[in-house]
Amino acid sequence: AQTVTQSQPEMSVQEAETVTLSCTYDTSESDYYLFWYKQPPSRQMILVIRQEAYKQQNATENRFSVNFQKAAKSFSLKISDSQLGDAAMYFCGGGGLNYGGSQGNLIFGKGTKLSVKP
């Protein structure tokens, strides 16, 4: 089965602090990619960061970085220097996780609601 699991339904962080959101996935494919999307109250899906499975180096985008553990099928998101605007639902997921599926066929986890306290 192709699944993406986010075990933390809700998380909270103090402004300027660091928080890590967890994600695990399951696939038997070798050519896939992983991502984190952010969905604020506006419900617009915003790509936060993505990682190609073949790359060993962890992806980084400014304050956002991932810890990609391929063998463990783990893909956590670290947000440094948290800001009020980071408050949103965060969805972990992947493309190409399905056998025979297109790379654009994305599978999402159930999401983690992140609150940022001032």
Place this chain on the structure above:
Amino acid sequence: GAVVSQHPSWVICKSGTSVKIECRSLDFQATTMFWYRQFPKQSLMLMATSNEGSKATYEQGVEKDKFLINHASLTLSTLTVTSAHPEDSSFYICSAQPGQGHSPLHFGNGTRLTVT
């Protein structure tokens, strides 16, 4: 760049009527677009893959005759909810991929459908 426009952003309709939602790629061509459904406080669930010039591919459990998808051009896909019922009320989001392979997907702003 890579903007996806979805229209309308919200719509209210009566039971038994049909509603059409448009998804346009404004500055790129997309041979494939995707339609998702999101219930309150839940994740996005893929409904179907829209293929330009051919039939859409529906996910298991999604009624083809109820959710009609047409991808008539490289920049437009439409989702028509036919004979809508209150249980069809949901948030529908489309996405499109500017290139092939692992190029990022870009999402529309979504459409909130309420069926009364």
